[in-house]
Amino acid sequence: MSPYERINPYRGTGRPPFRRSPWGRRVSAALPWVFVLGIAVGSMLPIRQWVPQWVPSHWSLNRSRDTDVIWQRAGAPDARHSVDVVRTIDGDTFEARVHLAPGPDLFTRVRLRGIDAPELKASCQHELQMAEAATVALRDLLGQGDVAIYNIGPDKYQGRVVADVATKKTDNVSAALLAAGHARAYNGGHRFGWCGNLIR
Template sequence: MGSPKSITPCPRRTAGLWLALLSTLLVPLLAGTVQAAPPALPGPIPAEVLEVLDGDTLLVRATIWLGQVVETHVRVDGLDAPEMRARCPRERELAETARDHARRLIGAAPVRLLDIQPDKYGGRVRARVLTIGGDDLSAALIEAGLARPYHGERRQPWCDGTGMG
């Protein structure tokens, strides 16, 4: 047995591999076909609501796979509700009303999470939330006048007279 031969790559072949690799990565990026955000988890994912924090935030225990359960905060997609950490007494009052209405809509039954995505503020996910009766929580709160439609634009204040109530 002789000593193993050292293999020297052909510079032309190496350059061709690099070019192929770069074009595979760059062409979709330049063409705009690379997704900027991870795809949504379509669901439905069953979840027990542990706490309704306000009209648009829930703490849930979700079953993500057989025997795999995760607790996370869920930002209800499609709406902006007043915040419990309010800037004025009127917003706090509206936030409590929205939270209490969400609690009544959900009841003690589990919910279903759909179109689950990372939330832009981190530390939670964003999802559509359906009650056990099939009602969309976002649509129900908006219809009740306790929230506004929201799709990522700048949020409007609740305290300067432009808010509800």
């Protein structure tokens, strides 16, 4: 045998030599790239996709705790507390930073007392148009500055208080929205939707 001849361990055994199929070679070559691609895709996914949806966010927990403190320490119904408007949510609700001295600022959502405005999650086109107009109207009123809340109480939803709201030019924002036709009077209980249906 030539010293350069390849040694075949299967020679004389009657078994054919093992040969990897072309398909197997392709799969083996692709595996490292599949792994790298998986790592890259995983790193681009938002972290919240990995967190169960039932776990409350840190912001939600803080706001719920702040809300309890706000209405418990609000004092007399006519005591006014200055707020910074964070954002307008819809025609009767906004998010605020409340200056409740002494102590640090607190965050909550404020539901305007005594009114119900159309919902942006509308049941019909008519309600959506009215909801958008009411949201703009509330944003404009709050934009007058010197926003304060008073007559503060707990709401049925966590992280939100019910309150009367005043601005630099408007003593009662709820009354202004009612007068302009952007909302209707509401003091709890069943309410009719803006598309003619009853909402509980």
